[in-house]
Amino acid sequence: MVHWSAEEKQLIAGIWGRVSVEECGAEALARWVQLQTCPSPARGHWGSFHLSASLPRLLIVYPWTQRFFASFGNLSSPTAIIGNPKVRAHGKKVLTSFGEAIKNLDNLKGTYSKLSELHCEKLHVDPENFRLLGDILVIVLAAHFTKDFTPACQATWQKLVGVVAHALARKYH
Amino acid sequence: MVLSAADKSNVKAVFSKIGGHADEYGADALERMFVTYPQTKTYFPHFDLGKGSAQVKGHGKKVAGALVEAVNHIDDLAGALSKLSDLHAQKLRVDPVNFKLLGQCFLVTVATRNPSLLTPEVHASLDKFLCAVGTVLTAKYR
Numbered sequence: 001m002v003h004w005s006a007e008e009k010q011l012i013a014g015i016w017g018r019v020s021v022e023e024c025g026a027e028a029l030a031r032w033v034q035l036q037t038c039p040s041p042a043r044g045h046w047g048s049f050h051l052s053a054s055l056p057r058l059l060i061v062y063p064w065t066q067r068f069f070a071s072f073g074n075l076s077s078p079t080a081i082i083g084n085p086k087v088r089a090h091g092k093k094v095l096t097s098f099g100e101a102i103k104n105l106d107n108l109k110g111t112y113s114k115l116s117e118l119h120c121e122k123l124h125v126d127p128e129n130f131r132l133l134g135d136i137l138v139i140v141l142a143a144h145f146t147k148d149f150t151p152a153c154q155a156t157w158q159k160l161v162g163v164v165a166h167a168l169a170r171k172y173h
Numbered sequence: 174m175v176l177s178a179a180d181k182s183n184v185k186a187v188f189s190k191i192g193g194h195a196d197e198y199g200a201d202a203l204e205r206m207f208v209t210y211p212q213t214k215t216y217f218p219h220f221d222l223g224k225g226s227a228q229v230k231g232h233g234k235k236v237a238g239a240l241v242e243a244v245n246h247i248d249d250l251a252g253a254l255s256k257l258s259d260l261h262a263q264k265l266r267v268d269p270v271n272f273k274l275l276g277q278c279f280l281v282t283v284a285t286r287n288p289s290l291l292t293p294e295v296h297a298s299l300d301k302f303l304c305a306v307g308t309v310l311t312a313k314y315r
Contacts, residue, residue, distance in 0.1 A: 057296065154208070
């Protein structure tokens with residue numbers, strides 16, 4: 001079982017707490033969509049570093065990951081990917097699941113057991129993709145929190161995404 | 174993996190923006206790597222790896238310098254990094270997996286210090302570039 005120090009739990013809760021407040025609510029999502037379609041220097045970069053932008057970013061940075069989303073419609077360009085409502089919806093699903101994991105740090109294996117089976121048996125996703133998404137998530141957090149994303153913070157979150165990836169791969173056969 | 178014209182342009186833009194701070198970026202990326210991936214410290218038993226270490230700063234400057242050199246000769250990475258490639262193959266023999274780890278940390282450093290630079294497209298280009306550098310540095314391993 002993975003051990004989490006008090007400091008690590010604090011670093012996870014602290015970051016996630018601040019993120020969750022911004023993630024929730026139709027207003028946040030609408031603002032995100034608006035920022036994607038109407039970039040403006042005044043609004044800054046905030047939009048593209050919303051956590052739910054992690055999945056679109058994965059599909060752009062590692063385009064071969066698009067292989068799992070052939071039924072999602074238009075993925076022909078970064079703009080298309082970012083604006084794709086199915087991608088956005090799936091990104092939210094992934095993030096919600098992550099939130100569940102954070103509430104159950106001491107039982108990640110249990111939390112992800114069914115999802116692991118699903119990703120193996122139905123979705124046929126190579127677990128390497130979980131590691132890639134984890135790395136993207138860390139970079140999105142880094143850009144969001146800038147200097148607050150200290151080396152200790154990064155270390156804790158890389159550990160978390162690594163453990164989540166491991167839990168998701170655990171039921172593969 | 175091949176760097177497109179757009180990739181090269183994106184990478185040059187990043188390093189142009191980083192400008193004279195490249196040394197700090199190098200040191201920051203190394204510090205993050207040692208904290209996040211402690212196994213990487215095994216290559217530096219002779220270093221003081223504590224916070225603010227002058228040796229880490231010095232090494233960060235070296236790493237950054239090599240990256241800047243690579244960017245300035247982005248059309249011929251193998252040529253530009255040939256000597257470093259020899260060094261890593263014959264003397265340093267850093268396991269290839271570690272270049273990806275340092276690459277991740279460099280991206281995080283850029284993200285924390287210059288988030289507006291890191292659009293998804295630029296992120297992709299920079300990641301490709303860092304992978305290409307790692308590939309060149311390990312190309313002569315066997």
